[in-house]
Amino acid sequence: MPDAPEPITSDLVIVGAGIAGLSAALFAAERGIDATLVGETGEILFASGLMDLLAVHPLEDGRTWEDPWAAIDALRRDIPAHPYARVETADIRAAFDALLGFLADQGLPYRRRTDRNVDVLTTMGGVKRTYCVPETAWGGVRAMEEKASCLLVDFDQLRGFSARQIASALEPRWPGIRTARIPFPGSTRGQYAEQLALALEAPGNREALAADVRACLGTARSVGLPAVLGLYRTEMISRDLRDRIGVPLFEIPILPPSVAGLRLRDAFHRGLTEKGIRLFPHHRVAAVRYEQTDKFVLDIAAPDGEHRLHGSALMLASGRFLGGGLRADRNGIRETLLDLRVHHPGERADWHRQDFLDPRGHPVNAAGLEIDDRFRPLNDGGEPAHERLFAAGSILAHQNWIRSKCGVGLAVASAWGAVKAYGPPTEGYASLSFEKYIDKN
Amino acid sequence: MHTQVLIIGAGVTGLGLARDLALRGISCIVVEQGDVNSGASGRNHGLLHSGSRYVSSDTEVAAECLEEADLLKKLAPQCVEETGGLFVAVEGDDESFIADFPHLCEKARIPAEALDIDDAREMEPCLSDRIIAAYAAPDATVDPFKLALQNFHQAHQNGTKLLRHHKVVGFKQSKGRLKSAHLVNTETGGAVFVEADQFVSAAGAWCGEIARMAGADMDMVYSKGSLAVTHSRLSERVINRLRKPADGDILVPGGTVSIFGTTSLRMDVPSDVRPTVREVDYLVSEGAAMIPEMETVRYIRAYAGIRPLIKSGDDGGDRSVSRGFILVDHADDGLDNFLTISGGKLTTYRLMAERTADRVCERLGVCRPCRTREEPLPTDPAWEWTEPGLAPREWIKHPDHEDPLLCECEMIPASVFDSVIGSIRAQGGTPNLKAVGLRTRMGKGACQGSFCGARVTGHLCDRGDLNSRDAQTELKRFLQERWKGERPILWGGQLIQSELKEAIYCGLLGLET
Ligand SMILES: Cc1cc2nc3c(=O)[nH]c(=O)nc-3n(C[C@H](O)[C@H](O)[C@H](O)COP(=O)(O)OP(=O)(O)OC[C@H]3O[C@@H](n4cnc5c(N)ncnc54)[C@H](O)[C@@H]3O)c2cc1C
Ligand SMILES: Cc1cc2nc3c(=O)[nH]c(=O)nc-3n(C[C@H](O)[C@H](O)[C@H](O)COP(=O)(O)OP(=O)(O)OC[C@H]3O[C@@H](n4cnc5c(N)ncnc54)[C@H](O)[C@@H]3O)c2cc1C
Numbered sequence: 001m002p003d004a005p006e007p008i009t010s011d012l013v014i015v016g017a018g019i020a021g022l023s024a025a026l027f028a029a030e031r032g033i034d035a036t037l038v039g040e041t042g043e044i045l046f047a048s049g050l051m052d053l054l055a056v057h058p059l060e061d062g063r064t065w066e067d068p069w070a071a072i073d074a075l076r077r078d079i080p081a082h083p084y085a086r087v088e089t090a091d092i093r094a095a096f097d098a099l100l101g102f103l104a105d106q107g108l109p110y111r112r113r114t115d116r117n118v119d120v121l122t123t124m125g126g127v128k129r130t131y132c133v134p135e136t137a138w139g140g141v142r143a144m145e146e147k148a149s150c151l152l153v154d155f156d157q158l159r160g161f162s163a164r165q166i167a168s169a170l171e172p173r174w175p176g177i178r179t180a181r182i183p184f185p186g187s188t189r190g191q192y193a194e195q196l197a198l199a200l201e202a203p204g205n206r207e208a209l210a211a212d213v214r215a216c217l218g219t220a221r222s223v224g225l226p227a228v229l230g231l232y233r234t235e236m237i238s239r240d241l242r243d244r245i246g247v248p249l250f251e252i253p254i255l256p257p258s259v260a261g262l263r264l265r266d267a268f269h270r271g272l273t274e275k276g277i278r279l280f281p282h283h284r285v286a287a288v289r290y291e292q293t294d295k296f297v298l299d300i301a302a303p304d305g306e307h308r309l310h311g312s313a314l315m316l317a318s319g320r321f322l323g324g325g326l327r328a329d330r331n332g333i334r335e336t337l338l339d340l341r342v343h344h345p346g347e348r349a350d351w352h353r354q355d356f357l358d359p360r361g362h363p364v365n366a367a368g369l370e371i372d373d374r375f376r377p378l379n380d381g382g383e384p385a386h387e388r389l390f391a392a393g394s395i396l397a398h399q400n401w402i403r404s405k406c407g408v409g410l411a412v413a414s415a416w417g418a419v420k421a422y423g424p425p426t427e428g429y430a431s432l433s434f435e436k437y438i439d440k441n
Numbered sequence: 442m443h444t445q446v447l448i449i450g451a452g453v454t455g456l457g458l459a460r461d462l463a464l465r466g467i468s469c470i471v472v473e474q475g476d477v478n479s480g481a482s483g484r485n486h487g488l489l490h491s492g493s494r495y496v497s498s499d500t501e502v503a504a505e506c507l508e509e510a511d512l513l514k515k516l517a518p519q520c521v522e523e524t525g526g527l528f529v530a531v532e533g534d535d536e537s538f539i540a541d542f543p544h545l546c547e548k549a550r551i552p553a554e555a556l557d558i559d560d561a562r563e564m565e566p567c568l569s570d571r572i573i574a575a576y577a578a579p580d581a582t583v584d585p586f587k588l589a590l591q592n593f594h595q596a597h598q599n600g601t602k603l604l605r606h607h608k609v610v611g612f613k614q615s616k617g618r619l620k621s622a623h624l625v626n627t628e629t630g631g632a633v634f635v636e637a638d639q640f641v642s643a644a645g646a647w648c649g650e651i652a653r654m655a656g657a658d659m660d661m662v663y664s665k666g667s668l669a670v671t672h673s674r675l676s677e678r679v680i681n682r683l684r685k686p687a688d689g690d691i692l693v694p695g696g697t698v699s700i701f702g703t704t705s706l707r708m709d710v711p712s713d714v715r716p717t718v719r720e721v722d723y724l725v726s727e728g729a730a731m732i733p734e735m736e737t738v739r740y741i742r743a744y745a746g747i748r749p750l751i752k753s754g755d756d757g758g759d760r761s762v763s764r765g766f767i768l769v770d771h772a773d774d775g776l777d778n779f780l781t782i783s784g785g786k787l788t789t790y791r792l793m794a795e796r797t798a799d800r801v802c803e804r805l806g807v808c809r810p811c812r813t814r815e816e817p818l819p820t821d822p823a824w825e826w827t828e829p830g831l832a833p834r835e836w837i838k839h840p841d842h843e844d845p846l847l848c849e850c851e852m853i854p855a856s857v858f859d860s861v862i863g864s865i866r867a868q869g870g871t872p873n874l875k876a877v878g879l880r881t882r883m884g885k886g887a888c889q890g891s892f893c894g895a896r897v898t899g900h901l902c903d904r905g906d907l908n909s910r911d912a913q914t915e916l917k918r919f920l921q922e923r924w925k926g927e928r929p930i931l932w933g934g935q936l937i938q939s940e941l942k943e944a945i946y947c948g949l950l951g952l953e954t
Contacts, residue, residue, distance in 0.1 A: 046941065048949050062954055122950050123899065124916070125909045129951075159845045160895050165902035169909035191845045255895055256945065321937045322944070328932040330722065349718040352931060352939075356924035357917060357953040362943075364936075402948040 005308050010036040010278060012422060013298060013311030015285050015337065016325065017041045020393025020411035021317035022268040026102055027095070027419040029275035032426030036309060037272065038280035038300060039318070041265050046322075048253045049227065049260025051110065051412075053096075053131035054084070055117055055405035062359050068117050068131055068409075081398040083410055086373050087417040092409070095416035100132065106267035107235055109135040119144060121224070121252050123161055125169025128253075129405060134260070136229055136238045139250030143222045149176035151220035152252075153213060155184040157191050160255040161226045180216040185209045196228040197259045200237055210244035220247060227251035231259055232266060280307065288314065288337045290386065313388035315418055316340075316369070316377070317411075318395055325395040326368065333367055335395075340377045340385055343370045343397040361403035368397035374421035375414065390418040444470040444602075446801055447622055447637035449609050449651055452482035453585060453787055455643035456592040457794035457813075463599035464816065465802060465809040470635055471593075471601065472624055474608035476879055478589050480645040482787065483879075484714075484746025486668060486702050488679055488693045489513060489521060489581040490788045493528060493553055494686055496545035497538065502765045502786070503549045509789045514581060517818040519825070520588040524694055526580025526679035527561060528553070531730050532571045534684050539574045542683060546578070553578045565676045567732045580679040582693055585787055590824035590880065597868055605870055607633060612640075612655050618778050619655060639801050640779045646711035646749040648783040657774035659781060662750040663709070667716035668702030669724050669930060672739035672887060675699040675732060682731055689727030696829020701728045701735065708747065716743035721929040739934040741887050742926035749783045766793045768800065778804065823864035826857055826881045847900055848893035850886020855900060857881065862906060872906050874898055874915040875922070889935075890923045891942040895950070917952055 012028055014021050017039030028035040053068040057075045065071035069089060076085040084092075093114075100110050112118070112132040118141045119127040133141060143150050154163035163179035170177050185208030186199050199205050213223055229251055230237035242248050253260065265281075272279060286301045296314040300307040318325030318337065327336050333344045344367035345351060351364035369377040369391045376384035377391045392414040394401055401407040446462055448455045451473035459469050473479065489510045492503035514521050530539050546553035554577045561575035562568045568575075593603060604624065611623040613634070621636040642651040649661035674694050682690035693700045704720045721743050728735035751767050766785030782797045795811045802809065825831055833852040844854040861880050862872040870876060874897060877883065883897060884890040898916045901907040907915065920942075931939050946952045 046944065050949075056954075064954075123895065124913060124950050124952070126913070126951060128949065157843070157845050159847055160892070160899050162899040162903040164905075165899050165909055165912060168902065169913075190842070253949070255892070255949075320940060322940045328936050330725070330932050347718075348722075348932065352928050354715075354928070356920050356943075357947070359953050361947075361953075364931075365940075365943075402943050403953065405948070405951075407944075407948060 005306050007297070007308040007310045008036065008278065009310040010034050011311065012036070012313045012315060013038065013296060013309050014315045014317055015039055015288075015298070016317035016319055016323065016393065017281055018044055018317060018319050018323055018393060018411065019047070019264075019408050020319075020415045022272070023095070023099055023412045024315055024317055024392055024415035024419055025272050025277045026268070026275070027098060027416055028422070029272065029277050030098060030429065031419065032429035033419070033422065036278040036280070036311065038283050038285055038298070038309065040284055040324075041281055044261040044265055046256040047261040047264060048256070048258065049134050049137070049263065050120060050128065050130040050253060051132040051408035052401075052405040053117070053409035055129040057404055059360050059400065059403050064129055066116055069115060075404070079398060081370070083371070083396045083399055083414045083417075084406070086371065086375065087413045091416055091420065092413040095412045096132070099412055102271055103267055106271045107233070108263055108267040109235065111135050111138040121166060123166065123252065123255055125166040131409060134234070134251065136234055136251045137227065137253065139222050139248045140224055140252055143224065143250065144174070147174045147176060148221045149219050150174075150178070150222050150224060151213070151217060152177065152179045152224045154179070154181050154226060155196065156181065157184060158193065158196065158226055158228070158254070159191055166252070178218065178220065180213075182209070182212040182216070185212070193226070193228050193254060193257065193259050194231065194262065197231040200228065200230050201233065203240070206237065206241055207244060210241055213245050217245065217247065222247055223249045224252050225249060226254045227258060227260060228254070231262060234263060283307070285337060296389075313390065313422055315390040315392060315422070316395060317391070317393040317415065320368065320394045323394065335369060338385070338389075340369055341380055343367060359403075361400045365400045365402060366398055368395050368399070370397045375418035376421070390422060392418040442470070442633065443636045444468055445637065445805065446639045446641060447472065447635055449622070449640070449642045450480065450644040450647070451477045451589070451593070451603060451605070452480045452643065452645055453478070453589050453592070453790040454482075454645070454782055454785070454793050456589050456596065457790045458641060458643055458782070458797050459596040459601045460592045461794045461798040461811060461813050462801065463596040463601050464812040465798065465807060467802070467805065467807060469596070469601045470604060470637070472604045472607045472609060472622065472635070474606070474627060476605050476876055477593065478586055478879070480647070481746045481749060482585050482589055482645070484744050485585060485787055486691060486693050486700060487582050487585055487695055487787075488691060489583040490786060491526060491579040491581070492549060492551050493526070493546055493578040493580070494681060496549050496551065497541065498686060499765065500549060503551065505765070505789045505792060506786065507549065507551055509792050510579070510581065512791065512814065513583065513788070516813075516816070517588065517591070519820045520584050520591065520818070522582045522694075524580065524582055524678045526578045526681060527556070527565060528576040528578055528681045528683040529561060529568060529572050529731060530574040530683035531569060532573055534573070534682070538684055542576065546576075551578060565678060565680060567675045567734055568680070569731055569733050574683055576683065580681070582679065582695060583787065584828055586827035586879065587824060590827070591818050591821065594821045594824055595819055603868065603870070604633070605876075609651060609654065614655070614776070617775050619776060638778060639804055641797060641801065642779070642781040643783070643797075645783060646747040648749065648781050652771070652781055655771065655776060655779055657771045657776060657779070659769065660751070661783075663707065663711045664748040664750055665706045665708045665714050665745055666703035666748060667720040667724070667743055667745040668700050669716075669721050669740050669743045670695075671699045671701070671735075672741050672934070673698065675734065675738065680731065689724045692728065692732060698741070698829065705748075711747045714745045714747055715925045716745040716929050718929045740930040741935055742889060742923070743929045744926045751784045768793075768796050770800065823860060824880065826853070826861060829882060832857060832882060847896045848881075848883045848886070850888050850893070851882035853881055853883060853893075858897060858900060859904075862901075862904070872901070873911070874901065874907070874919050877901070878919060884919065884923055888938060889927055889942065890920060891938065891945060894919055895945070913952070920946060920952070
């Protein structure tokens, strides 16, 4: 047996680097908690960049809400076991304020109307109701509301994005919409959003793009493009293009793999490191066990060797099936790291509806970890599985983020709730984080 | 509209018949309620039977299969993969059946060679160590889509028309003859009448329904069979269980995947067939007896078809109903120009078409011999894309980075879709999403349409082949159709995939509303 690696000790170890884990690490840092985050970032790459809070409830009626907070109130009444029922509205607001403040500081500003959902264009030419959108997409929200004269631009090689498809769906309600296809500037020959976004980091490519757009601008008062306006300096690039073209631009969220997730990952990694969080990105936790009663021991397998983490508290933010926090076989569903009890809808024949698009959603999507009011997963006896074990994000039971449109909101709110449940802020931290991000409405 | 012969059903039988007649200079219209291979022809195992499976139960079918399979290997090699086949028994299987098998094969003149158990396991390492007997037989696999499309291609070149999305709902008759068929366009609801001299129902499991519309009588048995598709190819050869034909006993390779089946469940009506969770569980555990890794491999989908079996007197279960075909002359029902061809196998489709065409020619007073026994099936490159592995091979040979891969699982670039769309139009068809999907491998890979569904829809809109509103409807239809096959195999890897797919189409695009 090789020697066990020297353990790294922290008060709180968070597993999972999706929105839930990253947000939990942020909230922990702002409360002065000594925390380590370990997790692969695979799934965030699928993110759209939009942040939903809650748009649809109840699913059976498909009711969509303008006011997400009112929707949350209704949901709490109807589904008392929903994770939103375990966080106060004031806390969810504080969580969003903290997150958006942080992202803005990292050069990835978001926009919202504090008390109203907004509608965003989809690549199918439909609208998606969400809560916060990247600043670079806000122009699209406004353009759609005003139905002002607008030019949609697309590029030959970007798959799954057809300006013509979007525009022809909207034309009947939005006569001022036009389209143009232009060659992507420079020598970029790639089909991935990431390649296009990187190419636009170069000013020469931006000027070429701007020249082509100017040529077909006509009377358009804004220009919509697929969300590939840069990878790292999106704000600057979109401003620069606006200056060159002469009208505001907006990004339309594209199908995965998109760059929205890369931008978020990049902002979080930079910001969390600055805040003193120990990060083990791209690492997979191979095993977790309790040692004595006061310590979690995590074995991490990575290309650069093995690590061992000790934590006096553990937070699972490892996601669902896609994230890897849950795993199903023919006969059941398990939690992958500690084999915690998973609430699920019985036999496999009952996991999914006959129709993929059944508006009620699939029962299996409400499977997950049941928790107490302090975000601690419950064991078979309905007791917390461990005094200092917490869970946050989509791994939680009794929610269906896909259909309710509450993915990021649920991750952020539960991360906040779980960090709060972990314990009071270290002295000198509480007032700071709350004052800075207090909701102005 | 008028034609010499109206053929109902664009499965392999109907299209094989259209080709046969076209080669004899007879003009036909084929009408089909869905698209090519909407019935059993698009939902079978793809096994080109050497006949060995039927040596104990039906020697006539065995002989037909042997001869037809040989012909197809020779005349339509582009549709066939000569994999060879094994018959293997595991501990506990019927010893006397095992003992009789070589003799029965010999009697049927099917070359079946006894194999040493170790040799068999070396040939197919996936086999269980509990195998007790093994034989090699000349089984092969056939791509039913390519077969149907190439048959129609030649028929079309000789003047045959295909009306897709046209359902026969009734007939006009006078003086003991059918005058015209009443069709309804299933997309638009419009009515069409087609007059013909001769009418042939090649409607598979729906032949009973069609016969009743004409006032004739035919008793059909509907037997549903489900199959499960694995993510990777488990064996080089077809592997049959060496026992009396039963459920869950054949593994057929299909390009890069393997297909295991089947079940047999009696159904009341031949429509809306879906594979179920229970059937898949049954298949998995049954298959694991021969091939243990079937318990642990990833499955990407399942599907189900209806066997058109013609009812006979005694009822010994669906497996004992003959797999032979019948050609019914409805003159006995007082109709002089109406034939039904049903039952049989994919393997024997050519023979079924030949016999039917002979009778049609006799009726029409045309005296030209069948040519499909000698003449090779021509290959038109436009209809080759259903072959698993073809698109990736072509892409690797000539990668073109200006030509985006719209489907990554099967590596299908935009240019292939463009050529398929062009060919559909050239045959007078409408290139919607479903039609394109049927003529390529799109949506058949591991992602089951997660990415290619939206991308190809976008591409069709972009080209102007689809408008946005229809695009939504078609994409939804496409997703629901894929879902039928995914639902029963959603655990492990494929459940992860379906979660991603739902996140895209519902979470992000909101298609459920
Ligand atoms: C296609 C798609 C579109 C989406 N669109 C939207 C949208 O428009 N609006 C919205 O609000 N939300 C959207 N979301 C949802 C959102 O991005 C998050 O997926 C969701 O909020 C759940 O976040 P999570 O952090 O709980 O889980 P995940 O994002 O699944 O993160 C869990 C992480 O844990 C890691 N992990 C698991 N096990 C281990 C282990 N043993 N060791 C180390 N790491 C591990 C995984 O690698 C993963 O990165 C979308 C998601 C997808 C997939
Ligand atoms: C599960 C299963 C596995 C099989 N495996 C094999 C195998 O491995 N090897 C083998 O050789 N054979 C196999 N078979 C048998 C083989 O698939 C069939 O014998 C063959 O496909 C029958 O073709 P067909 O053209 O006669 O009928 P079908 O393919 O069923 O065609 C009938 C067509 O008629 C159309 N139609 C019906 N009603 C109407 C109407 N009112 N108006 C217009 N059109 C209409 C239908 O839409 C359909 O397209 C299998 C069958 C099943 C079900």
